[in-house]
Amino acid sequence: MTILVTGGAGFIGSNFVLDWIAQVGERVLNLDALTYAGNLRNLASLQGDERHVFVHGDICDRTLVDKLLAEHRPRAVVHFAAESHVDRSIHGPGAFMRTNVEGTFTLLEAARGYWGGLKEEDKSAFRFLHVSTDEVYGSLAPDAPAFTEDHPYEPNSPYSASKAASDHLVRAWHHTYGLPVLTTNCSNNYGPYHFPEKLIPLLIVNALAGKPLPVYGDGRQIRDWLYVKDHCSGIRAVLAGGRVGQTYNIGGWNEQANIDIVHKVCGLLDELRPDPAGPYARLVTHVADRPGHDRRYAIDARKLERELGWRPAETFDSGIRKTVQWYLDHPDWVAEVQSGAYRDWLDRNYTTR
Template identity: 65%
Template sequence: MIFVTGGAGFIGANFVIDWLAHHDEPILNIDKLTYAGNYGTLQALHDDPRHVFACRDIGDRTAMSAIFEQYRPRAVVHFAAESHVDRSIDRPREFIDANVTGTGELLDVARLYWERLSDAERNSFRFLHVSTDEVYGSLSANDAAFTETTPYAPNSPYAASKASSDHIVRAYHHTYGLPTLTTNCSNNYGPYQFPEKLIPLMIQRALSGDALPVYGDGRNVRDWLYVRDHCDAIRTVLARGTPGETYNIGGNNEKTNVEVVHFICDLLDAIKPRESGSYREQIAFVTDRKGHDRRYAIDATKLRRELGWVPRETFASGLSMTVQWYVENGAWLEEIRSGAYRRWNPESILKRA
C-alpha cells in the first residue's frame, strides 16, 4: 500500500479519490483533521476496504512509527501542510510546527523504517514530498518562469516553512540515501477546495450576494493548475521520477487575480444568473496583503521532457468544471460555512485505522 499524508485536505483528498479510481492498491490516509481537513469529502470511501483512515499528527513520532510497522508502505506521498498565506502571517508558529517540524519527524520515521527493509524493498521505496512554487519568491513581469534550479527566496512564513521542508527532504536523500522526490506546483484549483482560497471564496461570496474582495490592484499573477492534472502529475513522478530529483508542476495558465475573478463572474452569469446585472458588480478592491508576491510562473519543461507529462486542462476548461461543481454542490459549501463539516470527530473514524 501507499501512505498519503494530509489526505482529507484539498489536494490530498483529490489525490486519494483519483488514485482509487485508477488503482486497486490500498491507501492509508493520515490526516490530523485541522480546520481545513474535511473527512466528509472522503465519505464515499468510508466503507471501501482499499481506503484506511488514520486521524494522526505526522509530528507524533510514536504514532507514526507504529503505523509504519503495522502497514508497511512501499511509498509515502506527503501533502500534509498548513498552506494559507494569510493565516501564516497571523500565526507563523503553526506553520513552522506543521511544515518544518512535522515533515522532519515524518522523514526520520520513514528513514528508520526504510533502513530495515530488504534490499529489493529499499530500492523500490519512495518518499514524495509535495511543495509549492512560492519557495522561489516573486517574479517581475518580464522574468523567466521558475525552474528547478531557481534559487529559493521565500517571502511569507508559509513559503519559508515549505522551503525549509524542501531542504530537509533534500538533506535526507543526500545524507542517508532515502529515495525522495520533490514536486513544486503552481496554484491549484478544483473541487473540494477550502473556501478561504481565491476561487472557491469568490464563488461562495458571489452566490451569497456578498462583495468579492480583490487585493490591491488585482494585477498579481499566478499560474493556475487544475487539481486533477496535479494528481496525474504526482502519480507520474511517483512511478517514474528519479530519486533525489525535483520536478516543477505547472498549468501553463498565468492569470492576474482580477482576470480570474472576471472569469468566475462570467461563468456564473451564464450558469446561475443574478436577478439583474452581472456578478462583476460585486467586485471590491481592498487593501493589499502584507508582502504580497507579484507574480509566480512555473516552467515545467523538465517534467515534460523527462517523464512526458503535460496538463490536460486549459484554464477555461478547468475553471468551467470547477464553477459548475461548486454550483451543484452548495451543500458541501454550506457545511463549511456552518462548521457542520467538523462533525467527523476523531472518535467516529478512528475505528478505520
C-alpha cells in the same frame, strides 16, 4: 501493496486519494489531523472501500507514525500534510513552523528508520515524495522567465519560508542518509473540494451569497493555475518514474492575473446561475493588499514533460468551468464547511482591510 498519504482529507490530498484509487486501485493509508481544512466528507464515496484506511492523527506524533509504518508496510509515502494559506501564516506563523517544518522532520526520521529496516528489494523500491509549492522561489518580474527547478529559493512569507525549510530537509535527508526522496513544486491549484479561503472558491461562495468579492490591491498579481486533477496525475507520474533525489515542477501553463480570474468566475456564474440583482462583477471590492504580496509566479514544467511525458489535460477555461459547476452542484458541502470558525476568519482577514 500500500502507500501512506499524509493530509489526504485536505483539498489536494483528498483529490489525490480519490484519483489514486480510481486510476491505480492500490490501497491507501490516509493520515490526517482533520484541522479546519481537512474534511472526511471529501472522501465519502470511499466509505466501506477496503482500499482506503483512514487514521485521524498528527504527523508530528512520531510514535503513531512509527506504528503505522510498521503495521501497514507502505511502499511509498506521499506527503501533502501542510498549513498552506499565506494570510493565515501572517496572522499565526507558529502553526506553519510546527506542521510544515517539525512535521516533515518527524516524517523523514520515521521513514528513514522504517526504510533502513526493509529488505534490499523493498528498500530500493521505496519512495518518499514531498509535495511543495512554487512560492518557495519568491516573486518574478513581469518579463522574467518562469521558475525552473534550479531557481534559487527566495521565500517571502512565513508560509513559503516554512515550505522552503521542509524542502531543504527532504534534500538533506537524501544526501546525508540516502533516503530515496522526490520533491514536486506545484503552482496554484483549483478544483473540487477547495476550502473557501483561497481566491477561486471564495469568489464562488461569496458571489452566490451576494457578498463582496475581495480583491487585494490592484488585482494584477499573476499566478500559474493548475487544475487539481492534473496535479494529481503529475504526482503519480513522478512517483512512478521520477529520478531519486530530483525535484519536478508541476504547472498548468496558465498564467492569469487575479483580477482576470475574478471576472472569468463572475462571467461563468452569470451564465450558469444568473443573479436577478445584476452581473456578479458588481460585487468586486478592492481591499488593502497583503503584506509582502508576491507579484508573479510562473512554473516551467518542461522537465516533467521531457522526462516523464506529462502535460496538464485541462486548459484554464475547461478547468474553471468544471470547478464553478462543481460548487453549484454541491451546496451542502459548501454549507457544511462554512462554520463559525470560518466566518470568524473572514471577518479577521478582510473586514479590517
